[in-house]
Amino acid sequence: MIVLNVLLLVLCSIYPLVDGVGFRGFTFQGLEEPEPLKKDADKDVIEGWIIQPLDHFNYRDNRSWSMRYRENSVFLKKNGPILIMIGGEWEISNGFLQGGLMYEIGSKYGALMYYTEHRYYGKSKPTKDISTENLQYLNVDQALADLAYFIETKKKEKNLEKSTVIVFGGSYAGNMAAWARLKYPHLIQKAHFLEYYEVVTKSLGKYSEKCVEDVKIAFDLVEELLTAQDGPDKLKLYFNLCNVPNVKSPSDLGYLMNTLAEIFAATVQYDNVENGQTKIAALCNNMTAAHLGSPLQRLAHVVSKQDKCLDVNYNNFVKKYRNISWDSPAVQDMSELD
Known part of the structure; x- marks a missing residue:
């Protein structure tokens, strides 16, 4: 079961991820950058x-x-x-x-x-x-x-x-900063890093302890449905998934849980003020809004996309990276940033 640091444990739970493939691949657009402090x-x-x-x-x-x-x-x-x-x-x-x-x-x-x-x-x-x-x-x-x-x-x-x-x-590069300090102490004198999903939990908790509690309940309910007889079908409906989760595939389950956890990790990492409130506040307000239903339904509300189903099939994710060309779809999002 998921305990205190729910988001940290989601990624280390009974649903292991396939080694060697990062979920962001070549398409992640990077950390949100600060505004320049001077002209030109x-x-x-x-x-x-x-x-x-x-x-x-x-x-x-x-x-x-x-x-x-x-x-x-x-x-x-x-x-x-x-x-x-x-x-x-x-x-x-x-x-x-x-x-x-x-x-x-x-x-x-x-x-x-x-x-x-x-x-x-x-x-x-x-x-x-x-x-x-x-x-x-x-x-x-x-x-x-x-x-x-x-x-x-x-x-x-x-x-x-x-x-x-x-x-x-930050993110993976935050790990690199810590590892570089450990591996090359003669070259690097200082580095700072904290376990990120613990930071996510604390950041949500600073805004609302009720938010952390309801997130925990929601993820517990997801795990329960994954083991219930008709649970995967309900998850497909709640989260507008493209397909019913394959509970016999550790890779598919790992991909699903990572997708859910990334909503909270990304919100904390890229938090800023939008429409008069922080992204953390907006997320937690949804996660604690009783009128949106149960904590599970609230999680579905912040994750699902009405105009497009959510694909959590791991093989489809990997398929995108089988094209080895630098011109492949997997890397196009990066080249478009030039």
Whole structure:
């Protein structure tokens, strides 16, 4: 059963996800970026490229590729710190080098600021296609090694060997920030990270403890229906699913539960004020609204789309990624951001 941190446990429950495939794939558009803090902020940011080894751990393999990054050095002072926003499963842009927490720290302490792009995302394409053979180089160890190589190279290039390095990240890149600090402590002095779904639960609870309670009840009811005789059919109706959930498929069940949990994770991650209230407030107001029915019906209200059924078939999700071309539908959403 789901207990205290309901959203955290949903993703680690009895419905395991298939290893190796991220639900966002190549289509995630990235973290919501802060507004620039000054006019003509784009002129402060330059785009650069650094040659990286394709395989950092095979010294017989001399293949290389060009990794993209963006740089803002307008505040740099002698021996100032190096601040790096780590790119995750998205295409980088200028936002975090023009506003937000890292920018404010950089302006205060005379820092050199970077935003690095993760291999296989945006314009950082290490291989000719995304075949299974080539995707063996898409893993966190290689990405962390890219970051370490980037830091070593830039410290020498900028004559900043004594500078403190602080890494920033959100979502998957938040994990990378913590892992990079652990794996390369000689290069990275500081990183901050908290378990994200615990943060989601606390964020909802700050607005309304009743919200957390009703979310827990709703997810418990989803689990109960998945084991009831006619429960999956009811879930299809409640959530406007394209098909009845396949309770014999751990992958389908994992995909379903992830889809439900992502509503809350994304709301907390991208919270801002819309129509006079925060997104968290709007979500919790729906989740605690008695006139919308039971907590399960309230969850269905915030998840389901009236004009389009919700596809939670894992095979359909994977099918999109079987096209190995960089021009495939799986990567088109990223290229359209250019």
